Amino acid sequence: MHVRRRLTVAVATTALTLAGALVGAAPAGATADREPDAALTTDVRTPTPPVLSGATTARTRAGLPTSRRAARPLFAFWGQKYNRIDGFPYQTGVRGSGTSIQLGVAWKTYRGVRPILPRKVFVQARIDGGSWAKVSGARGRIGKRGYVLAQVPAHVVPAGVAAQTVDYRLKTKKITSGPRKARRSVTSKPVSVRFENQAMYTGDQARFYAPIANLCPNASVTLDTDHTIAEKREAVFSFQYGIAIDVEEINAVTDESEASKLAVAIHECAHWRQFYNWGGTLKGYRAMEKRSGEIFVADANPNGPTPPNASDWAPLEHAADCATFLVTSGAERTYGGYCNPTENAAAGLLWQGQRY
Numbered sequence: 213m214h215v216r217r218r219l220t221v222a223v224a225t226t227a228l229t230l231a232g233a234l235v236g237a238a239p240a241g242a243t244a245d246r247e248p249d250a251a252l253t254t255d256v257r258t259p260t261p262p263v264l265s266g267a268t269t270a271r272t273r274a275g276l277p278t279s280r281r282a283a284r285p286l287f288a289f290w291g292q293k294y295n296r297i298d299g300f301p302y303q304t305g306v307r308g309s310g311t312s313i314q315l316g317v318a319w320k321t322y323r324g325v326r327p328i329l330p331r332k333v334f335v336q337a338r339i340d341g342g343s344w345a346k347v348s349g350a351r352g353r354i355g356k357r358g359y360v361l362a363q364v365p366a367h368v369v370p371a372g373v374a375a376q377t378v379d380y381r382l383k384t385k386k387i388t389s390g391p392r393k394a395r396r397s398v399t400s401k402p403v404s405v406r407f408e409n410q411a412m413y414t415g416d417q418a419r420f421y422a423p424i425a426n427l428c429p430n431a432s433v434t435l436d437t438d439h440t441i442a443e444k445r446e447a448v449f450s451f452q453y454g455i456a457i458d459v460e461e462i463n464a465v466t467d468e469s470e471a472s473k474l475a476v477a478i479h480e481c482a483h484w485r486q487f488y489n490w491g492g493t494l495k496g497y498r499a500m501e502k503r504s505g506e507i508f509v510a511d512a513n514p515n516g517p518t519p520p521n522a523s524d525w526a527p528l529e530h531a532a533d534c535a536t537f538l539v540t541s542g543a544e545r546t547y548g549g550y551c552n553p554t555e556n557a558a559a560g561l562l563w564q565g566q567r568y
């Protein structure tokens with residue numbers, strides 16, 4: 213009895229040491245919490261979850277077979293700060309009703325040792341702090357690169373409700389064979405998404421949603437009242453907050469038509485399409501950005517004057533501008549340039565929900 217207790221303490225101490233090592237080994241997470249108008253800085257570095265090496269080292273030192281001395285490591289999730297929404301290192305976000313998200317949770321591994329993997333990983337959700345419930349039709353896929361990814365079905369906010377906050381997490385199916393300690397189910401820390409019911413928008417949210425209601429019905433409009441999302445721009449498509457509008461910046465221009473002001477929302481809606489038509493993930497976004505460079509070029513109008521390109525002109529910005537010109541007139545806040553027929557045809561696909 214006495215011996216057993218001492219053994220228990222020894223194991224607990226080892227666990228504590230390991231836990232301490234985990235914290236120390238944690239890498240700095242990527243911090244790209246917005247896109248400057250969906251442009252340019254797409255260098256969102258992927259946070260790589262730490263790789264544990266302790267088990268391998270211990271086993272080597274012991275010089276005994278794995279099965280005898282060091283059990284294969286158990287499957288577990290890393291902490292909340294490695295959780296991702298749509299491939300981005302965010303644990304919170306704002307989305308419009310009817311939007312799907314991709315949940316990413318880092319899982320732990322040991323270098324050189326094949327862990328005991330759960331056979332299934334489920335997605336759970338809770339609405340406004342309620343009870344956790346399994347999300348049907350969603351399944352986590354355990355990736356080799358340290359992340360479990362799950363595409364979560366779209367959440368629709370009920371009629372008459374302005375917004376709901378939905379937390380999502382992963383839960384593993386209980387392992388039923390192997391070492392006794394492996395026979396367990398683990399749950400991840402959650403991400404939290406605020407879904408807004410566009411039909412309940414009032415004021416400036418309704419004002420800027422109206423022109424995009426048919427083009428991007430599932431988009432959300434966030435008012436950037438403290439200039440922290442769009443910063444120096446009048447609007448931005450933010451991967452974390454969706455379409456963000458700095459109303460003060462837009463209203464500041466008095467000699468501009470309301471149609472031109474609203475065209476800003478349409479331009480951001482085109483970015484929303486660029487994101488969601490390509491799957492709504494960072495991976496798809498990068499593919500879209502590359503594809504944009506193949507189609508959208510800085511050419512001049514062969515038949516007349518061409519507005520000069522802005523210093524931050526980029527193919528995907530030009531695509532958003534061309535898409536905007538197709539559905540509005542008098543858009544004044546643009547990146548300049550000329551939309552040739554090929555570009556117009558490609559930009560038009562955005563409004564069809566298709567990729568160019």
Ligand SMILES: [Zn+2]
Nearest residue numbers: 249250529532
């Ligand atoms: Zn833009």
